[in-house]
Structures are given as C-alpha cells and as structure tokens.
Amino acid sequence: MKQRLLPLYVVSVYAFLHVPLLILCAFSFNSSRFTVWESFSLVWYRAMWNDAALAEATWNSLLIALASTVIATAVGTLAAYGLWKKNARLLAGSLYLSLVTPEIITGIALLATFQWAFRYFQLQLGMHTVILAHVTFSIAYVLLVVMVRLRTADPALEEAALDLGATEWQAFRLVTLPMLRPGIAAAALLAFTVSFDDYVITSLVAGVDSETLPMMLYAMARRGANPVVSAISTVILVGLGALILASERLQKS
Amino acid sequence: MNRLRALFLLPAWAFTLLLFLGPLLIIVAYSLRTKGVYGGVGPPWTLENYVRLFDPLYGVILLRSFLMAAVSTLGCLALAFPLAYYIARSGRRKTLLLNLVMLPFWTSFLVRTYAWMFLLRDTGLINSALLAAGLITEPLPLLYNDGAVIVGLIYGYLPFAVLPLYSNLERLDKSLLEAAADLGARPSQTLLHIVLPLTAPGLRAAGVLVFIPCLGAYLTPDLLGGGKSMMIGNLVQNQFTSARDWPFGSALSLALMAIVMFLLWTLLRRDGGEML
Numbered sequence: 001m002k003q004r005l006l007p008l009y010v011v012s013v014y015a016f017l018h019v020p021l022l023i024l025c026a027f028s029f030n031s032s033r034f035t036v037w038e039s040f041s042l043v044w045y046r047a048m049w050n051d052a053a054l055a056e057a058t059w060n061s062l063l064i065a066l067a068s069t070v071i072a073t074a075v076g077t078l079a080a081y082g083l084w085k086k087n088a089r090l091l092a093g094s095l096y097l098s099l100v101t102p103e104i105i106t107g108i109a110l111l112a113t114f115q116w117a118f119r120y121f122q123l124q125l126g127m128h129t130v131i132l133a134h135v136t137f138s139i140a141y142v143l144l145v146v147m148v149r150l151r152t153a154d155p156a157l158e159e160a161a162l163d164l165g166a167t168e169w170q171a172f173r174l175v176t177l178p179m180l181r182p183g184i185a186a187a188a189l190l191a192f193t194v195s196f197d198d199y200v201i202t203s204l205v206a207g208v209d210s211e212t213l214p215m216m217l218y219a220m221a222r223r224g225a226n227p228v229v230s231a232i233s234t235v236i237l238v239g240l241g242a243l244i245l246a247s248e249r250l251q252k253s
Numbered sequence: 254m255n256r257l258r259a260l261f262l263l264p265a266w267a268f269t270l271l272l273f274l275g276p277l278l279i280i281v282a283y284s285l286r287t288k289g290v291y292g293g294v295g296p297p298w299t300l301e302n303y304v305r306l307f308d309p310l311y312g313v314i315l316l317r318s319f320l321m322a323a324v325s326t327l328g329c330l331a332l333a334f335p336l337a338y339y340i341a342r343s344g345r346r347k348t349l350l351l352n353l354v355m356l357p358f359w360t361s362f363l364v365r366t367y368a369w370m371f372l373l374r375d376t377g378l379i380n381s382a383l384l385a386a387g388l389i390t391e392p393l394p395l396l397y398n399d400g401a402v403i404v405g406l407i408y409g410y411l412p413f414a415v416l417p418l419y420s421n422l423e424r425l426d427k428s429l430l431e432a433a434a435d436l437g438a439r440p441s442q443t444l445l446h447i448v449l450p451l452t453a454p455g456l457r458a459a460g461v462l463v464f465i466p467c468l469g470a471y472l473t474p475d476l477l478g479g480g481k482s483m484m485i486g487n488l489v490q491n492q493f494t495s496a497r498d499w500p501f502g503s504a505l506s507l508a509l510m511a512i513v514m515f516l517l518w519t520l521l522r523r524d525g526g527e528m529l
Contacts, residue, residue, distance in 0.1 A: 010339045013332050017357055017411065020368040023378060027371070035371075035381040079265035082258040091262060094269045100513060102469025104486040105506045108493045109276035112503070116279060136272040139265060168257040190359075197361045200471050204493070214363050221367050221476065225376045233364040240360040248352060 021237060028230035035225070044231040054216060054232070061213040064127060064202075065195040068134035072195075073188040075135065076142025077180065081172065083143075084150050095140040106137060107204035114205060125207035133205045134198065138191040145190060145251065149183030150176075186250035189243045197240065277510070284503035294499050302504035311488065311505075318484040321399060321474075322467035325406035326414075329463045330456065332407065333414035337455075338448075340415075341422040351419065358412040366476050369405050370396060373477070397479035405473040410466050414459040421455025454524045461520045465513050485509050 031041035048054060083092055098106070110133050114125060153176060161171040199214040206215065213232070220229050284302050289295040305311065340350045357365060372378050373395040380392040395401060425448065433443040449456075471486030478484070483491075485505065492502025 006335060006339055009335050013336045013411075014353060016332070016408070017354065020372055020408070021357060021365065024364075024368045024371050027378070035376060035378045036385060075264040075268060078261040082261035082265070084258070086258045086262075088262055091266060091269060094274055095265070097514075097517075098269070098273050100465055100517065102466065102471070102486060102509060102513065104469065104471040104489050105280075105510055106273075106276075108489060108502060108506060109280045110272065111493065112279050112283060112499065113272070113276040132272060136268050139268060143265075172257065193359060197363065199363050204490075214361075217363055217367070218476075221363075221370060225374065229367065230371065233361070233367060236361050236364050241356060244356060244359040252348075 024230050025234040025237065028227060028234045030227065033225075033227060044227040047228050048231045048235075051228070054213075057211050057213045057216040060127065060210055061196055064130050064134060064210070064212060065192050067131045068138055068195045069188050069192045071131075072135045072138035072142050072191045073184060076139045076187060076191075077146050077184050079139065080143050080146035080150055081176065081180075083147070084153075084155075092143075095143055098137060099140045099144075103137075103198075103200040107133075107201040110136070110201065111204045125205055125210075127207075127210045129205045129207065130202055130210050130212070133201050134195040137198070137201065138194055141190050141194055142187040145187035145247075146180060146183050148251070149180050153179055182250045182253050186247040189247035189250070193240050193243050193247075197236075280503045280506055283499050284507050286500045288498045288500050302501045303508075305501055306504060306508055314483050314488050315485060317399075317482075318468055318486075321403055321406070321482075321484060322464050322470075325403050325410070325467045326460055326464045328403065328407040329411050329414040330418075330459060332411060333418050333459060334452075334456075337415050337418035337422050340419055341425070342427075351415075354412050354415050362409060362472065365409065366405055366473055369401065369408065369477055373401055396477060397481055399478070399482050401477040402470075402474045402482045402484070405477040406467045406470060409470075409473055410463045413462040413466065417458035417462060418452065418455045421452045421458075425451055457520060457524060461516050465516060469509055469513065 027035060027037075028044055029040050029042070030037055031043060032038035079091070079095070082088070110129075114129050118124065157179075158171045158175050161175045162168070166174070197214060199212075199218055202212050203215050203218070206212065213236070217229060217232055217236075220226055220232075283294050285298050285300070286294045287297060287299055287301070306315070336354070340347055340354075343350060370377070374380070375392040375394075375396070377396070379395060380389075383389045384392065429447055429451075430443055433447050434440075438446070468484075469486055470484055471490060474482050474484040474487055475490075478487075486509075489502050489505050489509070492498045492505065496502075
C-alpha cells in the first residue's frame with residue numbers, strides 16, 4: 001500500500017507546484033475578461049503589446065537587469081577567484097548573510113542609506129540607485145555559482161603557469177578564467193533573472209523615472225482582476241524560465 | 254601570488270561595506286534615535302523604540318508572524334520530505350525531478366504569488382468554477398486571510414525544504430532500511446527509528462531555511478493577506494512609508510535580523526560540518 005501511496009503523494013506535490021502557474025498561463029489566452037473559459041484569443045497579448053507604459057517599464061527592467069548583471073558578474077567573479085584560496089571569512093560571511101537577509105530589511109536599509117547620502121550630494125532616487133541595489137544582492141548569487149566551478153578547478157595548473165614564468169595576471173587571465181567561462185555565463189544568467197524579477201527592494205529604492213515591470217505588475221495585481229496581468233505573467237515565466245534552463249545547462253557542462 | 258587575489262576582493266568589499274554592512278549600521282543608529290516632527294530622524298538617543306517592540310499592539314503581529322511562519326514551515330516539511338525521499342531513490346530521473354522543483358522557484362516570485370490571487374479571489378478561478386457549478390451562490394472569502402498567506406508561503410519556499418532533505422536522504426544507507434525490514438520492523442517503525450533520526454540534520458536545515466524567509470516575508474502577506482493578515486515585514490514597510498516612523502521601523506528590522514542570525518548560528522554550530 002505504501003508503494004502506491006508515495007508516488008500518488010509525489011504527483012500531487014508536483015501538481016501543487018505547477019498547476020497554479022499552468023492555469024494562469026492558460027487563462028491568458030481566454031477571450032473573456034472573466035475567469036470562465038470562452039474561447040482562444042490573443043486579445044490580452046495585443047493589449048499588452050499596445051500599452052506604452054508597460055513597454056517603458058519593461059525597458060527600464062531590462063536596462064537595470066543588464067547593467068547590474070554586468071557589474072555583479074565582474075565583481076562576483078573576481079571575489080570568487082580572490083576567495084578561492086585566500087580565506088576572507090568576514091567578506092564571505094557578509095555576502096552569504098546578504099542572501100538570507102529578508103528583502104524588506106535590505107530594502108529599507110538601502111533606502112535609509114541613500115536618503116542619508118543625498119543630504120550631502122545633489123542626487124535623487126532613480127535608475128542608478130536601483131542598479132546599485134541590484135548589484136549588491138546579485139554578487140552573492142554570482143559568487144555561489146562561480147565558487148562551485150572553482151572547487152573543481154585544479155590549482156596546479158596555475159602553479160605550473162607561474163613556474164613557467166607567467167605573471168599572476170597572465171595565470172588568471174589565460175589559465176583559470178577560460179576554465180570558469182561556463183560558470184560565469186551561468187552566474188550572469190542567474191543574476192539577470194534575480195534582478196529582472198525583484199520587486200521588494202526595487203520598489204523601495206526606485207524613483208519616479210524608474211518604474212520597473214515587477215512594480216507595474218504589482219500595481220495592476222493590486223487593482224483587481226485584469227487578464228493583461230496573466231498575459232504579462234506568461235511572458236515573464238517563459239522568458240525567465242528559458243534563462244534558468246540555459247543557466248542550469250551551463251552549470252552542468 | 255596573494256597580492257592579485259587581495260586586489261580582486263576589493264570591489265566586493267566596497268559593495269559589501271557601502272551597500273550592505275554600512276546600511277545595516279545606519280539602521281542600528283536610527284533605531285536608537287527619535288522620530289522627528291516631520292517624519293525624519295533626530296535627537297535624542299533613546300532605547301524607547303526597543304521598548305515599544307513589547308507593546309501588545311505590535312506583539313500581536315510579531316506573535317502571528319511566528320505562528321504563520323511555524324505553520325508554513327511544518328507544511329513545507331510535510332510536503333517536502335516524501336518528495337525528497339522519492340527523488341533520492343529515483344535513479345536517472347533525479348536531475349529532472351529536482352529541476353522540476355527548482356524551475357518555478359527561480360522564475361518570478363511575484364508571478365507565482367499572483368497565480369494564487371488569480372485562483373483565490375472573489376472573481377478567481379475557484380469561486381467562478383463553484384458559482385458556475387451552482388455549488389455556492391456567493392463567492393467564498395478565500396483570499397485576504399491567514400490561510401491564503403500560509404498557502405502562499407508554503408508555495409513560495411517549498412524548494413528550500415526539498416534541497417537539504419534531498420541531499421540528506423540521498424546519502425542515507427539503503428542497507429540499513431533493508432536490515433530493519435529483514436529484522437521484522439514495520440515500515441512505520443523503520444521510518445520512526447531509522448530514517449527520521451538519520452535525517453534529523455536535513456530536517457533541521459530545511460526547517461531553518463524555510464522558517465527564515467517565511468518570518469521575514471513581505472510580498473506574500475501583502476498580496477495574499479491584504480491589510481488583514483499583517484506580518485513583521487509589512488509592519489517594517491509600513492513604518493518606513495505611511496507611518497514614517499523610521500526609528501521604530503529600524504528597531505523592528507533589527508529584531509527580525511537578530512532572530513535570523515540566531516537561527517543560522519544555531520544551525521551552523523550544530524550541523525555546520527555536515528552542511529559545508
């Protein structure tokens with residue numbers, strides 16, 4: 001009896017994880033505004049496509065994600081290499097702590113810091129503050145992914161390069177970095193996903209000119225039933241899902 | 254050799270100090286200040302904000318957050334344990350099955366929370382279906398209550414429970430289970446006396462890793478609980494936005510942070526060797 005019960009239980013847990021999202025996606029193709037199936041239609045996708053504010057928010061999100069990914073990937077990769085043998089427990093510990101710190105705390109702490117700093121500089125909240133915040137929380141993700149790759153790397157290769165007269169920089173640039181390439185790419189994809197999706201921290205440090213897609217989606221979700229939200233959700237799920245699958249594949253390669 | 258590596262750590266140090274540790278220190282300072290007339294932060298220094306944490310008005314919210322996080326954690330463990338057990342003994346399909354757990358987790362958290370709004374609200378799928386079937390005459394209040402928040406939290410953080418349990422169960426020596434069966438133990442006895450004690454580290458890790466984000470949750474109670482099911486995270490956000498009481502919001506954040514760090518420290522001290 002136990003033999004048959006376990007698979008059944010497992011199937012229901014998987015259903016719990018996936019069915020809500022599948023239903024949401026399915027109903028984005030419903031012609032009716034109400035949650036009763038009428039017929040297949042792309043009307044909500046057309047509405048989404050023609051929404052100028054939505055396009056701007058998406059553009060902002062892409063810009064922020066791209067900028068923060070480039071910076072966080074560089075900083076995180078260098079840090080992973082630096083931590084490879086030289087143990088800096090305080091730095092590693094702080095970065096891991098930033099991973100488990102509730103987002104709302106990270107968000108308000110950054111908000112307080114920016115507001116405090118702006119008393120001395122003529123600046124305002126905007127795209128730049130969002131990018132800085134995103135870099136900060138993305139570094140730890142990059143570090144984790146690149147570190148996994150470094151653990152399988154052979155330090156003897158670099159030592160050989162140094163013995164043969166390479167400088168430290170050449171050993172890094174020509175020996176270790178090429179080995180890390182798939183890991184770095186995987187880390188970048190992950191950082192992009194995490195940045196593109198963030199709502200809590202972003203909403204606290206964003207200015208008037210930097211509304212992102214998640215911020216807009218949140219506002220629309222709060223306002224009430226709107227099938228356009230389902231259409232946007234479907235696009236986000238498919239897009240980010242593809243990035244994550246690519247990242248997974250790179251990490252395994 | 255070490256000079257270049259030290260140099261490579263500099264950018265990460267800069268971001269960590271200026272945008273993580275520094276901001277936390279500012280919050281520490283703010284938590285000891287007084288709320289200004291126009292919502293700013295000013296003198297004198299005081300411990301008043303910490304005393305207010307014990308005000309019953311907020312105590313209710315703190316207590317409820319603990320209960321909700323505890324119930325959600327238990328729910329996650331109950332769902333994750335059989336799942337992880339099954340995945341750990343499913344041979345070549347392991348990777349696929351694990352990826353199926355992780356994939357929705359890495360895609361949008363906001364969308365995943367919205368999916369439950371879509372199902373649960375008055376005009377949502379469940380109510381629409383029940384109304385259409387004639388089983389109810391008016392929508393059931395499924396959204397904006399503690400139950401909806403707990404479902405959302407379990408849904409959101411289930412993968413955090415599956416991973417540590419999986420890596421623990423995968424290392425479980427199968428011959429011990431066979432030996433127990435050979436010696437006449439019933440499956441329930443094997444589970445209670447062999448499997449559970451051996452997977453206690455995994456259960457502890459899973460419990461802490463789920464409890465921490467549940468306790469600090471903001472988005473889930475905000476969207477699925479409405480104003481009615483506030484948790485600590487929402488109270489913090491509220492102090493920094495509409496209430497404009499930054500000193501008290503800071504004290505609340507630090508109390509939450511202290512709990513998070515205490516739980517992690519306890520876990521690492523106990524099972525640190527096995528986890529790393």
